[in-house]
Amino acid sequence: MKKLLLLIAVLFVALESMAVDPQIQRDLNAARNLARSGKESEALALYEKAFYEHPEYQAVFPYLRNAYMKARMYDKLIEACTIVLKIRPKDVSVRLALGQAWASKGDKARAKEIWENVIHTHPSNRSYYSLVAYELTRNHMDEDAIDLYLRGEKTLGQPHTFARELSRTYERIGDYKxxxxxxxxxxxxxxxDAFRVERELKRLMSRSNRSTVLDIVKSRAEKKSKWPVIHRILGDLYLLEGEYDQALKEYGMTGAEEPLWELAERAEREGLYDTALHSYESLAEGKSKYSTMASFRIGTVLEASKKYEEAINAYKRFIHDFPRDPRVSQTKYRIGFVRVNGLSDPQGALPYFQSLADSRAREGVGLDSKFMIADCNLRLGNLRAAATELESVMEVAPSSRVFFLLGEITYFQGDFDSALAIYDKVANRFPESDYVNDALWRHVFISDNSDNRKHLHRIAGAQRLLYSRDYDSAIEDLKALLRDAPGSSLADDCILLVGEALEGKESYNEAIAAYKDLLNLCPESRLRPEAKRRIAELFAERLNNKKAAIEELEEVLLKFPDYVLASTVRNRIEELKAEDHP
Known part of the structure; x- marks a missing residue:
């Protein structure tokens, strides 16, 4: 279309550039000024004067034609065209204008006859097919334009030379196939032009039946199995539709690795781990710029899909195959992290973190490793060793995370006054951190139960077991406390923690039952809205029942309007509704 408009512009510029009588030029300039001032009729009069006095001057006609079209004076335009054609019978621009005048009058058959005559006199000129087809389409004669394009391809002996124009014309009449x-x-x-074609295909999919477009591209790809460009496009369309396995298959036939990498990353982000894994494995087998990173990402995908032993093996292979890669330290950290958080093996994780802490003590990965050493020791019950490690980190890089974990260790040790002081530091020194709410929650809990230190010691011990993921022992201790002190002010906290331990064991229905026990047995408890919120999250995230989750959260707002997390609950309701009806 741009080339066509440029051709028309060039024709008119060429006409205007021819020599013009000075008086005619003055009349044209005056007419243009009048037209710009909104004095259309006066401008038209000057154009007519210049034309009828000197119809042989080619520069005059384009202005008169435009003025007549704007004024809808089609008969006058036909008269002017007839005069010019007697002087220049082969002038294509005038013949096009004559056809437009008849079309504007409503006689499209006469217009088509005039335009077809242009093709008849120039049967081997591709540009004239484009010019005439343009006139046909802008006058809503799309079927005639399609016929002309097809005849043009045959006459010129150039198959598909008007393919893009035909596509747009078919689209205009709704024939998306x-x-x-x-x-x-x-x-x-x-x-x-593959990328441009792909953009147009995606636009067609957005306007028509998506499967129609996809099926046609698929059929073409099957017929041309060794044509990489069509497989790349089909892979991209499958990716757009979320059909990742099909996209992977098509990309594999292209020999190109960039789209395969994009597919792998997107699949990993969206939790489609099998597709991501197959993509990364394909990339890792090659020797491209993606192969090393793909080898590392195999481990991250296996880790995310909870295949922890396989993830560790993948990370170890990466270290063996790429010992000098800068990601080796990060890979060792991931092995330790998977051991402690995936396999609940803090003892097995310690050597990895210790090697990083010793070699990169003041770097990011070294400091993170020291924190994880403290975490491992805490899980193993070595509270003093955990505290010592955190204190060494605090000297270099004090943070809310370090302070909070130190507070937890102090709390688990039963030194409640010191723990309160540390939680205060978290709130005061790091008011915007992610640990503030947890620190404040713990502070309130200790303060509210400061007169019941004996039971507080027992519940702190159970919480340490929870931290260590010794869920069965934690449940046993909590239930023992409930039996020993059924009327304790800590009864509701005990029941809530039992539910938390059951969640850790992935006994989700039992966890819901525990939270419901809290609602039924402790009607005055401040933890009731929290219990309902947790029930809702279990329905949403573990039991795939968003409707039940929304109902629970709406009850939280209805029954507990002053709940401290009310705004969070409202936002969560909106999120779940959006997920349920995307």
Whole structure:
């Protein structure tokens, strides 16, 4: 279309550039000024004066034609065209204008006859097919334009030379099947236009039946199995539709690795781990710029899909195959992290973190490793060793995370006054951190139960077991406390922690039952809204029952309007509704 408009512009510029009588030029300039001032009728009069006095001057006609079209004076334009054609019978621009005048009058058959005559006198000129087809389409004669394009391809002996124009015309009349087929034909003559064709295909999918477009591209790919560009496009369309396995298959037939990498990353982000894993494995087998990183990402995908032993093996292979890669330290950290958080093996994780802490003590990975050493020791019950490690980190990089874990250790040790002081530091020194709410929650809990230190010691011990993921022992201790002190002010906290331990064991229905026990047995408890919120999250995230989750959260707002996390609950309701009805 741009080339066509440029051609028309060039024709008119060429006409205007021819020599013009000075008086005519003055009349034209005056007429243009009048037109710009909104004095259209006066401008038209000057154009007519210049034309009828000197119809042989080519520069005059374009202005008169435009003025007549704007004023809808089609008979006058036909008269002017007839005069010019007697002087220049082969002038294509005038013949096009004559056809437009008849079309504007409503006689499209006469217009088509005039335009077809242009083709008849120039049967081997591709540009004239484009010019005439343009006139046909802008006058809503799309079927005639399609016929002309097809005849042009045959006459010129240039298959698919008008493929793009045909695609757009078919689209205008709603024939998306043929629009897609012609768009793919563009690739036969201009394979370098692949990205542009793909954009157009995606636009067609957004306007029509998506499966129609996809099926046509798929059919073309099956017929041309050794044509990489069509498989790349089909892979991209599958990716757009979320059909990742199909995308992986198509990308594998292209030999190109960039789209395969994009697929792998997107699949990993969206939790489609099998597809991501297969993509990374394909990339890792090659020797491209992606192979090393793909080898590392195999481990991250296996870790995310909870295949912890396989993830560790993948990370170890990476270290063996790429010992000098800068990601080796990060890989060792991931092995330790998976051991402690995935396999609940803090003892097995310690050597990895210790090696990083010793070699990179003041770097990010070294400091993170020292924190994880403290975490491992805490899980193993070595509270003093954990505290010592955190104190060494605090000297270099004090943070809310370090302070909070130190507070937890102090709390688990039963030194409640010191723990309160540390939680205060978290709130005061790091008011915007992620640990503030947990620190404040713990502070309130200790303060509210300061007169019941004996039971507080026992519940702190149970919470340490929870931290160590010794869920059965934690449940046993909590239930023992409930039996020993059924009327204790800590009864509701004990029940809530039992539910938390059951969640850790992945006994989700039992956890819901525990939280419901809290609601039924402790009608005055401040923890009731929290219990309902946790029930809702279990329904949403573990039991795939968003409707029940929304109902629970709406009850929280209805029954506990002053709940401290009310705004969070409202936001969560909106999130779940959006997920349920995307």
């Amino acid at each position: 043929k629009a897609t087929e012609e768009l793919l034909n563009v690739l036969l003559i201009k394979p370098k």
